[in-house]
Amino acid sequence: MKTVGNSRILGILACVFCLPLVVSFEEVVIPAELKSAVAKVAVNATSCSVTCGLGFKLEEMCEITPSGERRNCTWQRSDCLTRWICGLLHFTVPVGQPFQFSCLSSDMVGFGNQSYSYVWTFAQGLITTNNVLFKPFINPSSVIRFSTSRESDAGTYRCDVQKLKTFKVVKRIYFGVRVLRYDLLDLNFKKFLTWEQRLAANEEDIDMENSTHEEVQEQQHFQQGELFYEYLVGVGSGVVGGVLVSVALCCLQKTLRK
Known part of the structure; x- marks a missing residue:
């Protein structure tokens, strides 16, 4: 009895293992609706408008027929994301001046x-x-x-851009803002030079003026030389022309006398 039971079990297992082989050799019938179906896919796209954070790209969407033909192609704008951390930007602002900065790039504002x-x-x-x-x-x-920058506004501002549906952070950027008083923000470099440094700077200015004056004189001499050369060429051309005309007249007179 045990032998008969074991043989039945082995037979069932053999059928189970052979069944996938039989099914795999059967033909798969594709419905006619799928054969004539048209899919709309992106066939071309531009690169993302930004190197970090939220940007956009243009995609060319086309309908693809079963024969591989493209038709009804259109361009559409879609979001893109390369990397979400954008680093730190530095700004220096005088006290009392208006100032602003934005999380989004200029091309993404309003989109x-x-x-x-x-x-x-x-x-x-x-x-x-x-x-x-x-x-x-x-x-x-x-x-x-x-509207008016204050010293207390100085520091680093961090902005996280999140999707409303998933709260996923798609961009993080830092803005380092320095606010300086006018008595500390003086761009008059010569004002802080020592007497020796001012003297050296003045000598450099004088040398620069002299070199500029010499260049102007050289240019004037060069232009005068060009004018003199043109004058000589004109006079020489006139003399040569007169000689040729005289020779031609002499030859003509001799011919007429004969």
Whole structure:
């Protein structure tokens, strides 16, 4: 009895292993609807408009027939993302001047803003990318504007761009802002030179003026030489022409006398 039972089990197992082989050799019938179906796919695309964070690209969408023919091609604009961390940007602003900066690049402003949220944090008085030092900064917009910059506005602002549906961060950028007083922001370089440095700078200016004057004189001499050369060429051409005319007249007179 055990032998009969074992043989039945082996027979069932053999059928189970052979069944996929039998099924695999059967023909697969593709419905007629699928044979005539047309798919719309992207056949070409431009590179992303930015090197980091949220950008856009243009895609060429075409309908592909079963024979591989392209038709009804159109270009459409879509979002793209290369890498989400964009690093640190530095700005120096005088006290009292208006100033603004934005999370989004200029070509992305107004495009899909409703699909994203902006989370700002601020490290006051520090230029850093250490996330531990940042505190929340309330600003729901993608732009921070200062009507009049103050010294207390100096520091690093971090902006995180998130998708509203998934809260995924698609861009992080830091803005390092230095706000300087006018008495510290003086671009008059010569004002801070020593007496020796001023003397050397004046000598350089004099040498530059002399060299410029010499160049002007050389150019004038060169132009005068060119005029003299043109004068000589004109006089020589006139003399040669007169001689040739005289010779021609003499030959003509001799011919007439004969």
